[in-house]
Amino acid sequence: MRRIHAKRVLVGEPLDTARLGETLLPKRLALPIFCSDPLSSVAYATEEILLILALGGVALLHLTWYAAAAIVFLLVVVVASYRQTCHAYPGGGGAYVVSAENLGPTAALTAASALLVDYVMTVAVSVVSASPPSPPRSRR
DSSP states (O other), X not given: OHHHHHHHHHHOSOOXXXXXXXXXXXXXXHHHHHHHHHHHHHHHHHHHHHHHHHHHGGGGGGGHHHHHHHHHHHHHHHHHHHHHHHHHXXXXXXXXXXXXXXXXXXXXXXXXXXXXXXXXXXXXXXXXXXXOOOOOOOOO
């Protein structure tokens, strides 16, 4: 009983299923929740690319232009895709809605599941990368 009460205080009352489709997060909550994923992806990917190129030293320095060109190409493809999606779904359409209407319910559930896993992994990587590495322990 006490556990249910604590959950109601933290999370709130459950919503009716009919109202869930119309529920929107306020911008002050939606921005930090949903923007952390693309921001961290951009930051970590660039850091890892530069780390690998730095490990190779001057011998791999000439490959930075190819990596930059690949990133720019990928950005152009993503922007074009988002523009098409925004044009096709002016009222808003996330991965689930777009997949459900174009590819069916199985693809929509797969897209939604992938996003959930992605968000969980983004939080995990962000937390781990924010903490300093622990010093090595000596064996006794």
